[in-house]
Every structure is written in C-alpha cells, then in structure tokens.
Amino acid sequence: MSQLTKILVILLSLFAIFLCGAMVSFVINTNNYKALYDQQKGLFSTAQAELSTLNGLYDEQQAKTKALEDKLLGQIQTLQERNDKLLADLQNSERQSQEYQALADRWKGVLTGFEQSIRNLQESLRLTQDQLDQARAQGIKDSKALNQITAELYEKLVQLEALEADRRRLLEQKQQIEAQAGTGTFGGPVSVNVVTPLPGPARPAAPVTVGADIRGLITEISSGMVTLSVGSSDGVQKDMVFHVTRGDRFLCDVVITNVDINKSAGVLELIQQQPRIGDTASTKL
Amino acid sequence: MAKQNNTAVNDVYTAILGLASLTLFATAVFVAVTCWMYYGSAMWNFTIQAVR
Numbered sequence: 001m002s003q004l005t006k007i008l009v010i011l012l013s014l015f016a017i018f019l020c021g022a023m024v025s026f027v028i029n030t031n032n033y034k035a036l037y038d039q040q041k042g043l044f045s046t047a048q049a050e051l052s053t054l055n056g057l058y059d060e061q062q063a064k065t066k067a068l069e070d071k072l073l074g075q076i077q078t079l080q081e082r083n084d085k086l087l088a089d090l091q092n093s094e095r096q097s098q099e100y101q102a103l104a105d106r107w108k109g110v111l112t113g114f115e116q117s118i119r120n121l122q123e124s125l126r127l128t129q130d131q132l133d134q135a136r137a138q139g140i141k142d143s144k145a146l147n148q149i150t151a152e153l154y155e156k157l158v159q160l161e162a163l164e165a166d167r168r169r170l171l172e173q174k175q176q177i178e179a180q181a182g183t184g185t186f187g188g189p190v191s192v193n194v195v196t197p198l199p200g201p202a203r204p205a206a207p208v209t210v211g212a213d214i215r216g217l218i219t220e221i222s223s224g225m226v227t228l229s230v231g232s233s234d235g236v237q238k239d240m241v242f243h244v245t246r247g248d249r250f251l252c253d254v255v256i257t258n259v260d261i262n263k264s265a266g267v268l269e270l271i272q273q274q275p276r277i278g279d280t281a282s283t284k285l
Numbered sequence: 286m287a288k289q290n291n292t293a294v295n296d297v298y299t300a301i302l303g304l305a306s307l308t309l310f311a312t313a314v315f316v317a318v319t320c321w322m323y324y325g326s327a328m329w330n331f332t333i334q335a336v337r
Contacts, residue, residue, distance in 0.1 A: 001295055009298050013305035020312035027316050032323045 242281040
C-alpha cells in the first residue's frame with residue numbers, strides 16, 4: 001500500500017466520521033414536521049368547527065337582532081304615535097285648564113258678590129228679627145193692655161147695667177108714687193112693687209179659664225209633630241192635650257210641648273189616622 | 286521481517302476503513318430509524334419525492 005493510499009484512507013475515514021457526526025447532529029435537531037402538521041391540522045379543524053359554530057351563532061344573533069330591531073322599531077313607532085296623541089291631549093288639557101281657570105275666576109267673583117249679598121241679607125234678617133221681637137213684645141204688652149181694658153169695659157158695662165136697673169126701678173117707683181098721688185091714697189105706708197130686680201155688686205170680668213174649650217187648626221205637620229194655630233194668648237199651656245178630629249171622626253191626640261204667643265206645637269199620640277193640615281184640634285170632644 | 290511489518294500496517298488501515306464503514310452504517314440506521322419514528326410509512330413518499 002502506497003503512502004498516498006494510506007493518506008487517502010485516513011482522510012476518507014476522517015471525512016466519513018465528520019460527515020456522519022454532522023448528519024446525526026442535523027437529524028437530532030430537525031423538527032418533526034409531521035407532528036407539527038398534525039397538531040396544526042387539529043387546531044385548524046377545531047378552529048373550523050368553532051368558526052362554523054360561531055357563524056351559526058352569528059346568524060342566529062343576527063336574526064334575533066333583526067327581529068328585535070323590527071320589534072323595537074314598531075314599539076318606537078307606537079310610542080311616537082302615543083307621544084303625539086299625549087301631546088295633543090296635553091294641549092287640549094292645558095286649553096281646558098285655562099278655560100276652567102277663567103270660569104273659576106268668574107265664579108269666584110260671582111261667589112264673592114253672593115257672599116256680600118248674603119251678609120247684607122243676614123244683617124237685614126237680624127234687624128228684621130229684632131224688629132219682630134220688639135213687635136212681639138209690643139204685641140204682648142198690647143194684648144195685656146187690651147185684656148185689661150176689656151175687663152174694665154166689662155166691669156163698666158156691668159156697672160152701667162146696674163145703674164140702668166136702678167134708674168128703671170126708681171122710674172117705676174116714681175110712676176107708682178105719682179099714680180098713688182093721683183088717686184089720693186096717701187094715708188098709710190107706701191108700698192112699691194118693683195119689677196126690675198136689684199143688681200148685685202159689680203165684679204171684674206172672669207179671666208180666661210184653662211178648663212174652657214180651646215179650638216184651633218193644624219197648620220203644619222212634620223215627622224210626628226204638628227203645629228196648632230192657637231197659642232198662649234188663647235190659653236194653651238204646656239202638656240195640654242188636644243183631640244184632633246175631621247168632621248165626626250177622631251184622628252189622634254196632640255200633647256203640647258212648645259207654646260208660643262199665637263201658635264203651639266206638640267207630638268202625636270193615639271194615632272188612629274194621620275192628620276192633615278186644616279184638621280180641627282180642640283181640648284174637648 | 287519487513288513483510289510482517291507491512292501486514293500489520295495494512296491491518297491497521299483495514300481497521301480504520303472498517304471503523305469508518307461502521308460509522309457510516311450506524312449513521313444510516315440512526316437516520317432511518319429517526320425518519321421512521323417521525324413520518325412512519327410516509328417516509329418512503331418523501332424519499333421518492335426527494336429523489337425525483
């Protein structure tokens with residue numbers, strides 16, 4: 001073996017060993033592209049599936065969004081119409097409010113005038129009531145004076161009748177004496193037969209007796225109470241009982257509870273028939 | 286004596302060549318096993334494509 005062959009064997013061996021080392025190093029550091037491909041393919045499939053799912057969800061959400069948008073647009077339109085209607089109602093209400101306010105102001109003025117008129121009428125009523133009270137008091141005084149004058153008048157009439165009887169009796173005595181003087185029969189005692197009786201002593205007129213029959217009419221009827229046309233001036237007293245009749249029929253009794261000068265009021269008892277205005281009420285049947 | 290020395294030298298170089306050949310074979314087996322582990326039977330398709 002020549003020297004050149006030896007050198008070539010050694011160089012070839014060294015080169016082969018170096019090349020093998022480089023090859024091994026390269027293979028060790030090489031990536032497993034198939035595994036990476038499979039991994040990426042799996043990821044792609046997963047992403048594709050997710051994409052399909054998301055597309056479905058997107059379409060579904062888009063459809064829902066579209067439906068919701070249509071619904072909301074309808075609601076917006078409805079609300080817009082309602083808003084317009086409410087605005088119109090509001091304007092009408094404001095106009096009516098202004099009209100009612102003007103009417104209220106006008107009525108307020110009218111009421112103020114009415115209040116003033118009522119105050120004036122109340123004042124007039126009070127004055128009239130005072131005048132009526134004074135007239136009633138004056139009437140009571142006049143009635144008492146009239147009764148007194150009537151009694152005095154009766155007394156005077158009785159005295160006048162007594163004087164008239166005395167006059168007639170004296171006139172008869174005079175005529176008899178003249179007749180006896182004409183016949184000449186003066187010897188004995190003169191006996192005069194007087195026709196007119198001697199009057200008794202004058203007595204004042206009797207007052208109005210409570211037990212006398214008092215008759216009146218029913219003037220008012222209200223819920224179990226009646227008002228009679230007779231009062232204290234006629235002799236009516238409290239707790240007095242009146243019998244109400246219509247023609248020959250007995251209707252009921254009235255027990256007097258309130259007595260005024262010329263009228264009285266009482267409650268109904270022993271009701272046989274409901275009385276009416278104009279029925280007769282008397283203390284004796 | 287000189288012939289015995291030449292024979293020993295030749296054996297040394299033969300051993301060097303054997304070692305180099307063994308290294309090449311081991312490298313080829315390692316690369317083949319690694320490619321089989323990576324790509325399996327598809328390795329032949331890659332090989333054919335690479336050759337073409």
